[in-house]
Amino acid sequence: MPEIVVLSGKGGTGKTSLTAAFAHLARGHVICDLDVDAPDLHLLLQPTPRRSETFRSGHEARIRAADCSRCGQCVDLCRFDAIRGDDPPVVNARQCEGCKLCVALCPQAAIDFIPRHCGDWHISDSRMGPMVHAQLRPGEENSGRLVAILREEARKLAGNLGRGLILSDGPPGVACPVISSLSGADLAIIVTEPTPSGRHDLKRVTALTAHFKIVTVVIINKGNLNPEQTAGIKSDCCQRGLPVLATLPHDPSVTAAMLAGKTVTEYTANGFSAELQAAWTGIQRHLNTVARKE
Numbered sequence: 087m088p089e090i091v092v093l094s095g096k097g098g099t100g101k102t103s104l105t106a107a108f109a110h111l112a113r114g115h116v117i118c119d120l121d122v123d124a125p126d127l128h129l130l131l132q133p134t135p136r137r138s139e140t141f142r143s144g145h146e147a148r149i150r151a152a153d154c155s156r157c158g159q160c161v162d163l164c165r166f167d168a169i170r171g172d173d174p175p176v177v178n179a180r181q182c183e184g185c186k187l188c189v190a191l192c193p194q195a196a197i198d199f200i201p202r203h204c205g206d207w208h209i210s211d212s213r214m215g216p217m218v219h220a221q222l223r224p225g226e227e228n229s230g231r232l233v234a235i236l237r238e239e240a241r242k243l244a245g246n247l248g249r250g251l252i253l254s255d256g257p258p259g260v261a262c263p264v265i266s267s268l269s270g271a272d273l274a275i276i277v278t279e280p281t282p283s284g285r286h287d288l289k290r291v292t293a294l295t296a297h298f299k300i301v302t303v304v305i306i307n308k309g310n311l312n313p314e315q316t317a318g319i320k321s322d323c324c325q326r327g328l329p330v331l332a333t334l335p336h337d338p339s340v341t342a343a344m345l346a347g348k349t350v351t352e353y354t355a356n357g358f359s360a361e362l363q364a365a366w367t368g369i370q371r372h373l374n375t376v377a378r379k380e
C-alpha cells in the first residue's frame with residue numbers, strides 16, 4: 087500500500103493546508119493525521135468518528151482509599167511531589183512519572199499501578215475519504231508509538247476498503263514521531279518556507295528521509311516573500327538531487343479557505359489551486375516511479 091507523508095521540519099509552513107488540499111485532489115484515499123501532539127487536519131476535514139479507541143502508554147499510581155492506613159509514607163517517598171493530602175493521600179496523575187516506588191513500598195499494598203490514558207484515536211468518515219487521527223492529552227509522551235498505531239490502522243483500513251493510497255499529514259520537526267511516521271513510507275513531501283530556519287530545517291528533515299532511503303520531493307510555500315532564501319533553497323535542493331515540485335506564492339485565498347472550513351482547492355480554482363494541482367500531478371509521477379522500482 088503506497089504511503090505518502092507530508093513533512094515540514096518545523097511548524098507554521100502551511101503543511102496541513104497543503105495536505106488537506108492534496109487530500110481533496112486525491113479524494114477517496116485514506117487520510118491520516120500523524121501530528122498527534124497538535125492535530126489540526128480535522129478542523130478542515132470535519133471528520134465524523136465511526137470508531138474511537140483509548141491510547142494507553144506507561145503506568146500511573148492510584149491509591150485505593152479503602153485499603154490505605156493514612157500513614158503518609160507515599161507522600162514523603164514521591165520525589166516528583168505527585169502525592170498530596172492525608173485523608174487519604176491522592177495521586178496527581180499529571181505529575182506521576184510512573185516510577186512505581188510508592189507502589190513497591192506502601193506497607194498496605196494500597197496503591198495500584200494502572201495503565202495510563204494518554205489520548206484517543208479515531209477512525210472517521212470525512213468528505214475527502216476515510217480518516218485515521220488522534221489526540222494526545224496535553225503533556226503526555228510516547229507520541230511515536232501512537233503514530234505507529236495510526237499508520238497500522240490506516241494500512242488495515244485501506245486494505246479493508248480497497249483504497250490505493252494513504253496520505254498522511256506528518257508531525258513537524260525531526261524527533262521520534264517524525265521517524266515513526268517515515269519508516270517504510272514510499273514518498274515524502276517536504277513543505278518548507280523561505281526563511282533561514284526553514285532552509286536549515288529542510289536540510290535536517292531531508293537528511294532523515296535520505297537515511298531511510300525515501301523518495302523525497304520539496305514544495306516551497308510563500309516563495310515570493312523572500313526570493314533570496316527561495317533561490318538558496320532551490321540551490322540546496324539541486325545540489326542534493328531533490329526535485330522542487332512547486333514554488334507557491336503567499337496567497338490570501340489559503341487563509342480565506344481556512345476561515346470557510348474548506349481546502350483551498352475546494353474554495354477556489356485560482357492560480358494557486360492550479361499550481362497545487364500541477365504539484366499533485368508531479369507527486370503522482372514520482373510515486374509511480376517508486377512503484378515501478380519495487
Ligand code: SF4
Pocket residue numbers: 149153154155156157158159160161174175191192193194195196197
Ligand atoms: S503509603 Fe500506602 S498506606 Fe500509607 S498513606 Fe500511602 S497509600 Fe496509604
Ligand code: SF4
Pocket residue numbers: 146147163164165166167168169177181182183184185186187188189
Ligand atoms: S509512581 Fe512514582 S511518581 Fe508516581 S506517585 Fe508513585 S512515587 Fe510518585
